[in-house]
Amino acid sequence: MFSQPRHITRSAAMIDLLRKRPEAHKFDHGHALVLSGGPGQTGAARLAARGALRIGAGLVTLGVPHSAQMEVASQTTALMLTPIDDADGLRSVLEDDRINALCLGPGMGVKRAAEALEVLLGEGGVKPRPTTLDADALTALAGDAALFGALHDRCVLTPHGGEFARLFPDIAKRLREEPMSGPAHSKVDATREAAKRAGCTVLFKGPDTVIAAPDGRCAINAAQYDRAAPWLATAGAGDVLAGFIAGLLARGFAPMQAAQAAAWLHVECARSFGPGLIAEDLPEELPRVFRALGL
Numbered sequence: 001m002f003s004q005p006r007h008i009t010r011s012a013a014m015i016d017l018l019r020k021r022p023e024a025h026k027f028d029h030g031h032a033l034v035l036s037g038g039p040g041q042t043g044a045a046r047l048a049a050r051g052a053l054r055i056g057a058g059l060v061t062l063g064v065p066h067s068a069q070m071e072v073a074s075q076t077t078a079l080m081l082t083p084i085d086d087a088d089g090l091r092s093v094l095e096d097d098r099i100n101a102l103c104l105g106p107g108m109g110v111k112r113a114a115e116a117l118e119v120l121l122g123e124g125g126v127k128p129r130p131t132t133l134d135a136d137a138l139t140a141l142a143g144d145a146a147l148f149g150a151l152h153d154r155c156v157l158t159p160h161g162g163e164f165a166r167l168f169p170d171i172a173k174r175l176r177e178e179p180m181s182g183p184a185h186s187k188v189d190a191t192r193e194a195a196k197r198a199g200c201t202v203l204f205k206g207p208d209t210v211i212a213a214p215d216g217r218c219a220i221n222a223a224q225y226d227r228a229a230p231w232l233a234t235a236g237a238g239d240v241l242a243g244f245i246a247g248l249l250a251r252g253f254a255p256m257q258a259a260q261a262a263a264w265l266h267v268e269c270a271r272s273f274g275p276g277l278i279a280e281d282l283p284e285e286l287p288r289v290f291r292a293l294g295l
């Protein structure tokens with residue numbers, strides 16, 4: 001029997017975790033690698049990377065194919081950039097142990113995401129690292145049972161409804177079904193079941209985001225009623241969330257902690273910015289939200 005899910009609220013414990021130690025240097029705050037797609041498809045990864053940097057990762061590098069390097073370089077400054085064309089390129093970049101968190105999926109394209117997943121999760125792959133898997137990485141995972149089976153407990157999956165149904169079609173079907181007897185299968189039940197099957201943290205997005213760990217821990221981040229954030233329904237908002245989580249993983253947050261804090265801050269940023277919000281406003285609103293928390 002599982003305990004009731006907790007509702008994520010502002011808490012002293014979360015605020016303490018978000019503070020930076022005065023004596024720490026940038027490498028103490030971790031180095032996140034965000035993999036980008038090719039030319040014309042780099043926006044989503046840039047959004048994620050900016051999110052990871054603003055949330056406090058000490059360094060954030062975008063891994064970009066040579067063909068998209070100029071496009072990305074012309075639109076980034078504090079973010080770093082390294083060429084990664086293929087599996088060998090990724091393996092070679094990951095020889096640097098200081099890269100301690102990854103973000104895979106936003107704008108990558110399913111083929112490139114599948115190649116990267118093979119390096120991270122496949123046989124003879126690199127040392128496992130805390131990893132956010134979003135967007136095209138989830139679609140790639142849904143098509144490869146072996147890679148899905150190789151997920152480890154430091155992964156965080158961040159599906160929207162469509163991606164959830166691709167990854168967990170049977171669970172999504174039960175969620176949609178009218179109950180014939182007994183209580184309905186809820187989003188909480190569905191996310192818990194998904195996390196247990198995947199063996200890692202699952203954050204199922206929406207106005208009622210549910211986050212579950214494989215051991216049954218579960219939390220709800222409600223963006224409804226007095227905390228409604230309808231302007232979050234905008235292209236790229238999820239990419240920024242994936243970056244927020246990767247940034248917190250780089251800072252050493254445990255997967256469940258990272259997913260919960262990121263989801264809560266994401267909604268705080270949207271509420272603080274207000275109407276007219278677009279995805280790139282989210283990372284830029286974090287300093288105001290942090291100040292209001294007293295960081």
Ligand SMILES: NC(=O)C1=CN([C@@H]2O[C@H](COP(=O)(O)OP(=O)(O)OC[C@H]3O[C@@H](n4cnc5c(N)ncnc54)[C@H](OP(=O)(O)O)[C@@H]3O)[C@@H](O)[C@H]2O)[C@@H](O)CC1
Binds near residue numbers: 236
């Ligand atoms: N600025 C940029 O560069 C941006 C780049 N982006 C990049 O684009 C790539 C594709 O990502 P994607 O999410 O748009 O497409 P896809 O994987 O086809 O899934 C969408 C389909 O799923 C379904 N669906 C069901 N429930 C749903 C729900 N709650 N929320 C949303 N969808 C839901 C729905 O189908 P329907 O239910 O309508 O039949 C819908 O048609 C990916 O790399 C991403 O990073 C974007 O992030 C935007 C900003």
Ligand SMILES: Nc1ncnc2c1ncn2[C@@H]1O[C@H](COP(=O)(O)OP(=O)(O)O)[C@@H](O)[C@H]1O
Binds near residue numbers: 206
């Ligand atoms: N109506 C809504 N109210 C609050 N949050 C929402 C709403 N619709 C979507 N969101 C949030 O916005 C983000 C959208 O992510 P996603 O669907 O992956 O978009 P994208 O792929 O364009 O980045 C998620 O964090 C989701 O929880």
